Amino acid sequence: MDNKQITVTAPLLPGLEEFNTMLKEIWDSKWITNNGQFHKQLETELCKYLKVPYISLFTNGTLPLITALQALRITGEVITTPYSFVATTHALWWNGIKPVFVDIEESTCGIDPDAIEAAITPKTTAIMPVHCYGKPCNTKRIQEIADKYGLRVIYDAAHAFGVEVNGESVLNAGDISTLSFHATKVYNTIEGGAMVVHDAETKKRIDYLKNFGFADETIVVAPGINGKMDEMRSAFGLLNLHQVDDAIAARQKVAQFYRKELRNVPGVRFFDDMPGVRHNYSYFPIFINAQEFGMTRDELYFKMRDNNVLGRRYFYPLISTFSTYRGLPSANPENLPVATRIANEVICLPMHHELTQQDLERVINCITYK
Numbered sequence: 363m364d365n366k367q368i369t370v371t372a373p374l375l376p377g378l379e380e381f382n383t384m385l386k387e388i389w390d391s392k393w394i395t396n397n398g399q400f401h402k403q404l405e406t407e408l409c410k411y412l413k414v415p416y417i418s419l420f421t422n423g424t425l426p427l428i429t430a431l432q433a434l435r436i437t438g439e440v441i442t443t444p445y446s447f448v449a450t451t452h453a454l455w456w457n458g459i460k461p462v463f464v465d466i467e468e469s470t471c472g473i474d475p476d477a478i479e480a481a482i483t484p485k486t487t488a489i490m491p492v493h494c495y496g497k498p499c500n501t502k503r504i505q506e507i508a509d510k511y512g513l514r515v516i517y518d519a520a521h522a523f524g525v526e527v528n529g530e531s532v533l534n535a536g537d538i539s540t541l542s543f544h545a546t547k548v549y550n551t552i553e554g555g556a557m558v559v560h561d562a563e564t565k566k567r568i569d570y571l572k573n574f575g576f577a578d579e580t581i582v583v584a585p586g587i588n589g590k591m592d593e594m595r596s597a598f599g600l601l602n603l604h605q606v607d608d609a610i611a612a613r614q615k616v617a618q619f620y621r622k623e624l625r626n627v628p629g630v631r632f633f634d635d636m637p638g639v640r641h642n643y644s645y646f647p648i649f650i651n652a653q654e655f656g657m658t659r660d661e662l663y664f665k666m667r668d669n670n671v672l673g674r675r676y677f678y679p680l681i682s683t684f685s686t687y688r689g690l691p692s693a694n695p696e697n698l699p700v701a702t703r704i705a706n707e708v709i710c711l712p713m714h715h716e717l718t719q720q721d722l723e724r725v726i727n728c729i730t731y732k
């Protein structure tokens with residue numbers, strides 16, 4: 363039997379010939395970075411595709427997080443989720459900001475709005491939620507709390523490329539949203555990322571900040587960083603943008619199959635689509651109740667590995683358990699009961715645009731034959 367490795371994701375790759383044609387153009391122009399032609403074109407096309415007013419491209423998804431905090435001059439304490447990729451909290455740490463972890467909601471794995479208010483202190487300046495797995499946070503509730511206490515909201519929207527609620531981009535919520543275009547994400551530019559902002563002035567300031575703070579040849583307005591995206595990856599990104607809808611449609615079919623096959627398996631929980639939401643099917647997490655399933659999450663995870671089916675335990679361990687953060691009062695597991703439990707239940711099943719029917723059946727067989 364075919365036992366090839368099934369990975370949790372596969373990078374969306376443009377056609378090599380098309381990419382070569384664009385590379386030839388770059389070579390001819392001799393303009394390889396610093397807001398070149400393809401960079402400009404990608405910003406324009408992304409604004410249109412994502413239905414957002416302004417976007418600023420970055421060289422990865424971590425720098426826009428770090429830069430957003432700089433741009434809004436966030437200091438003191440920021441309320442955030444421990445159930446994410448480490449970059450979310452690292453971005454705070456790199457700005458000398460104290461992360462304050464609050465628990466998540468079981469229904470979305472996003473930050474629990476009910477827990478936010480209790481964590482606010484006079485030092486709190488912002489909230490940094492994550493649209494985990496691309497499932498939209500309760501942006502309305504979060505904004506109400508932010509408005510009541512005069513806080514900024516920066517969304518780590520690394521998972522939420524193309525996600526819409528009632529026809530509106532989820533990226534328009536809060537003060538700033540950031541995206542990652544890393545190879546493992548739904549949409550990639552190899553490495554890459556972006557920041558979504560609401561007005562031209564902020565976009566201008568972000569563009570200075572990602573280019574060392576240069577406003578023109580001789581004027582440096584702030585201690586900026588180098589976060590610029592180059593022409594090669596902008597071209598790669600343009601080609602991928604033209605096929606990302608097909609990739610999302612293929613992922614949706616995978617999700618539909620998994621749901622059909624797992625619907626009646628005791629001890630296996632998963633998410634259904636949310637009403638009014640355009641999902642991007644970036645991940646397919648399942649949550650194992652060991653008692654009902656008859657096997658622990660880790661037993662299943664390693665059994666899958668033995669069968670060359672590579673799920674991933676996103677997000678385990680919680681960020682709050684890493685050595686940098688575990689001494690913080692808010693990192694106490696008693697403060698984070700839902701996140702702590704879910705981190706021990708989750709496996710993200712293989713989810714990408716190239717999975718075959720045979721692949722999918724192998725994944726399901728690992729789960730259903732015990």
Ligand SMILES: *Cc1c(COP(=O)(O)O)cnc(C)c1O
Nearest residue numbers: 422423424447449520542543544
């Ligand atoms: C991938 C990811 C990032 C970091 O993006 P990079 O492009 O790898 O720097 C940040 N936050 C979340 C939630 C992510 O999944």
